[in-house]
Amino acid sequence: MLIGRIVKSNSHVDYVCHIYGAGEVPEPPSPEDYAFGRFVRIAVGREGQGDRQSTLDSPVLQNSPQTHIVGVIYNTQLVNPDYGAGGPRLSPERELEFFAPDYLNERAVLVGIVALGSWRLGPAGESVPDHGVPPVAPVVGAEVETMDALEVARFHQRPNGPPGMPAVLCGYLPRLTALSSPVIPDLVQRILADLEPYFSGQARVLALLQNNLAWKTRVEGIR
Amino acid sequence: MSAADAAILVADGRRAGTAAHGVCVGTVKGPGQSPHEYTFITPNRAMLVKQGEFVYYELAYGGETLQVIGRVSGWRPVRLYPDTFMADPEVPPSQVAAVLGFDSEEYELFEVTVTVIGYYDAQLKTFVNPRLPPRSGWPVYLVPGETLAAVLSRRRPGEVGSAQIGWLLSRPRGEVPITLSVKDLTGTHLAIIAGTGAGKSYLASVIVEELMKPVNRACVLIVDPHGEYDTLVEMQGHPAFTEGDLITGYTPAVRVLRPEHVKVRTGVLSLHDWYYLLPDLSERMRYVFGRAFRRLQRERGDRFTKEDLVAAVQSIRADGREDEASDPDVSGGALTWRIQNLVENARIISDYEDLQLRELFRPGQCTVLQLNEIEQRQQQVILSVLLRRLYRARIDTERRLIDERDERYLPYPVFVLIEEAHRFAPANADVVSTQILKEILAEGRKFGVGVGLISQRPGKLDADVLSQCMTQCIMRIVNPIDQNAVASAVESVGRDLLAELPGLSKGQVIVSGAALNTPVLCQVRERLTRHGGEDKDAPAEWLAYFQDRNRERRREQQAFLPSDGGFSIFRSVDS
Numbered sequence: 001m002l003i004g005r006i007v008k009s010n011s012h013v014d015y016v017c018h019i020y021g022a023g024e025v026p027e028p029p030s031p032e033d034y035a036f037g038r039f040v041r042i043a044v045g046r047e048g049q050g051d052r053q054s055t056l057d058s059p060v061l062q063n064s065p066q067t068h069i070v071g072v073i074y075n076t077q078l079v080n081p082d083y084g085a086g087g088p089r090l091s092p093e094r095e096l097e098f099f100a101p102d103y104l105n106e107r108a109v110l111v112g113i114v115a116l117g118s119w120r121l122g123p124a125g126e127s128v129p130d131h132g133v134p135p136v137a138p139v140v141g142a143e144v145e146t147m148d149a150l151e152v153a154r155f156h157q158r159p160n161g162p163p164g165m166p167a168v169l170c171g172y173l174p175r176l177t178a179l180s181s182p183v184i185p186d187l188v189q190r191i192l193a194d195l196e197p198y199f200s201g202q203a204r205v206l207a208l209l210q211n212n213l214a215w216k217t218r219v220e221g222i223r
Numbered sequence: 224m225s226a227a228d229a230a231i232l233v234a235d236g237r238r239a240g241t242a243a244h245g246v247c248v249g250t251v252k253g254p255g256q257s258p259h260e261y262t263f264i265t266p267n268r269a270m271l272v273k274q275g276e277f278v279y280y281e282l283a284y285g286g287e288t289l290q291v292i293g294r295v296s297g298w299r300p301v302r303l304y305p306d307t308f309m310a311d312p313e314v315p316p317s318q319v320a321a322v323l324g325f326d327s328e329e330y331e332l333f334e335v336t337v338t339v340i341g342y343y344d345a346q347l348k349t350f351v352n353p354r355l356p357p358r359s360g361w362p363v364y365l366v367p368g369e370t371l372a373a374v375l376s377r378r379r380p381g382e383v384g385s386a387q388i389g390w391l392l393s394r395p396r397g398e399v400p401i402t403l404s405v406k407d408l409t410g411t412h413l414a415i416i417a418g419t420g421a422g423k424s425y426l427a428s429v430i431v432e433e434l435m436k437p438v439n440r441a442c443v444l445i446v447d448p449h450g451e452y453d454t455l456v457e458m459q460g461h462p463a464f465t466e467g468d469l470i471t472g473y474t475p476a477v478r479v480l481r482p483e484h485v486k487v488r489t490g491v492l493s494l495h496d497w498y499y500l501l502p503d504l505s506e507r508m509r510y511v512f513g514r515a516f517r518r519l520q521r522e523r524g525d526r527f528t529k530e531d532l533v534a535a536v537q538s539i540r541a542d543g544r545e546d547e548a549s550d551p552d553v554s555g556g557a558l559t560w561r562i563q564n565l566v567e568n569a570r571i572i573s574d575y576e577d578l579q580l581r582e583l584f585r586p587g588q589c590t591v592l593q594l595n596e597i598e599q600r601q602q603q604v605i606l607s608v609l610l611r612r613l614y615r616a617r618i619d620t621e622r623r624l625i626d627e628r629d630e631r632y633l634p635y636p637v638f639v640l641i642e643e644a645h646r647f648a649p650a651n652a653d654v655v656s657t658q659i660l661k662e663i664l665a666e667g668r669k670f671g672v673g674v675g676l677i678s679q680r681p682g683k684l685d686a687d688v689l690s691q692c693m694t695q696c697i698m699r700i701v702n703p704i705d706q707n708a709v710a711s712a713v714e715s716v717g718r719d720l721l722a723e724l725p726g727l728s729k730g731q732v733i734v735s736g737a738a739l740n741t742p743v744l745c746q747v748r749e750r751l752t753r754h755g756g757e758d759k760d761a762p763a764e765w766l767a768y769f770q771d772r773n774r775e776r777r778r779e780q781q782a783f784l785p786s787d788g789g790f791s792i793f794r795s796v797d798s
Contacts, residue, residue, distance in 0.1 A: 168322055169321075169324060170322050170323060170324070204314050205318050209319065
């Protein structure tokens with residue numbers, strides 16, 4: 001489901017997405033669709049950048065053609081220009097839609113997305129998860145889509161893992177925990193908890209990681 | 224560089240391992256804490272770098288490339304799995320790392336400290352420290368086994384004067400033999416120090432086996448207070464110790480002197496020995512005894528009996544001064560009684576039998592002097608008398624003061640191995656044998672008298688005695704007092720090797736000193752003869768006793784008891 005578009009970036013892995021509001025798309029997303037910890041994908045490469053992709057001739061990119069950046073929502077900001085403007089208005093609230101429609105559009109929900117990795121094309125044309133820093137950034141206006149639980153699980157499945165039992169991969173965790181936001185530990189805990197049902201064979205490994213993180217943030221953090 | 228050498232250069236210019244060049248195991252980081260140390264970084268992929276292992280760096284010096292050998296003396300982990308990855312015993316840390324995207328098998332990195340020994344100078348036949356440390360980034364190689372075999376030991380196995388006691392511990396069995404130089408071992412004395420059960424008598428027996436092989440044919444005496452070396456008789460006729468035919472060839476002679484045959488003739492005991500055997504004599508008693516002994520020596524030389532000694536004391540009493548005659552200690556017969564009591568109870572003192580030096584010491588003969596069942600003071604006197612006579616005989620023989628017609632004539636070096644040496648030269652006690660042992664350890668090499676000391680309590684052994692032994696074999700020692708005693712007395716062994724002492728297993732030994740070019744950790748080889756120093760298996764013997772007893776009881780019951788069951792002394796009162 002499309003939930004918004006990229007409007008800004010704070011760094012190569014930290015993007016701001018403007019959530020579609022009423023009137024921008026036929027079915028605007030509900031707050032649950034852009035909740036904290038939601039996995040999203042952002043189209044890049046040919047899908048996201050059109051003809052400009054042909055000018056990218058870096059060997060790194062040629063060897064690892066991205067299709068989508070995978071990220072997770074870690075922050076939410078509500079933009080309301082009306083807040084703090086205490087003066088009288090010429091138009092009453094219910095008539096703004098007719099007399100000042102631009103003003104309505106300035107109210108927005110922005111979400112912060114941290115890029116965790118990407119989907120890239122494998123040798124047989126299949127999508128392969130890559131947990132490294134995505135080499136190509138999305139352009140302004142690139143559309144942001146939510147990922148369903150199965151796709152999230154597939155993103156965390158180790159390529160070429162042992163047959164029979166899917167092996168979990170969270171290669172972005174060290175990078176994610178290094179971010180300075182205070183909500184990151186909770187975000188990681190949530191990700192690990194959500195992965196457990198799909199990787200029951202490695203539940204103890206995931207539990208160990210959760211315990212270590214909990215100790216670090218909840219016990220050591222309070223000292 | 225030859226074409227062959229060029230062919231084995233790997234991509235970064237480092238050589239791959241060959242017989243002549245070792246495997247590259249790391250890269251020099253920089254100098255260590257002391258001037259003769261350096262450190263290198265290694266992932267230790269093939270687990271080749273071990274504590275005590277030998278490595279080298281190459282140094283272009285004087286137009287040639289030298290292999291500067293050093294010993295691994297310290298470890299410090301540089302990179303390991305975090306502790307938190309090991310929180311669940313059933314989850315390997317590698318799995319946790321794999322989840323985080325790290326699935327390389329190379330997760331460890333170590334900083335290894337090397338103590339430089341030097342390059343081997345073939346002309347000097349020893350190591351020379353070039354005092355040029357390696358530069359950061361230089362490769363470090365493992366010393367190939369063939370090179371180690373050539374440079375660690377002064378002798379090759381099987382050579383005349385060689386004693387192969389085992390293998391280098393850090394290498395596979397058989398790769399690097401540890402061969403002691405018998406000349407240095409017997410000439411400048413040996414010490415075997417080990418805690419209980421570490422295998423010191425086993426090692427001593429291995430050394431004796433080597434000494435008695437056809438290439439050495441040594442003249443050895445073992446002072447055996449526990450009676451555990453008698454299995455060495457198996458050397459006689461054993462193929463490993465035999466060379467040539469029965470008539471012109473060689474096989475060692477092993478003579479075991481049982482305690483009942485160990486005798487010291489009354490006349491050869493010195494006044495000091497008598498005083499030692501008669502402790503707590505009053506001053507007056509010592510005076511009277513001394514007068515009697517000296518008079519006897521003047522009149523008879525060393526040819527007198529126990530009765531002669533008692534009679535001499537009694538005669539001194541009879542013609543003594545007024546005050547002596549009235550002294551209850553002397554006049555009351557107390558002194559006479561004590562002498563008589565000693566000579567009657569001390570089995571070692573004999574009027575006519577004696578230990579003949581030429582019977583005890585012969586090349587190609589190993590004599591085991593069993594002193595078990597003999598009281599400790601008497602053991603000390605026996606050793607004191609024996610060493611004194613031996614040393615005098617060797618001095619007189621070397622100085623040509625005696626010839627072969629003299630029974631003391633010993634025209635060959637001898638080696639005396641003393642078990643439980645702390646009994647004969649204790650640290651804080653005045654024992655009759657200490658002085659002669661010190662004298663032999665200090666001067667014996669000039670006259671061909673070598674001593675090997677074996678002790679499980681180096682802390683109780685006289686420090687001077689221990690420090691005079693120039694070859695040291697140190698096995699597992701747990702007691703901190705004994706560890707300190709070894710550390711202070713043995714200069715040639717570094718702290719890093721001494722730190723290994725508590726962790727050594729049975730049969731593992733640190734060998735250092737004159738008989739080798741550098742200290743090594745060695746695994747003692749297996750004995751060719753049976754080991755006699757095994758502890759008793761008490762449960763098995765108890766079981767056997769009852770099995771025999773049961774069989775005997777059944778036999779007796781069947782043979783003698785009447786059909787009604789007979790009488791039992793164990794029958795209870797109630798029944």
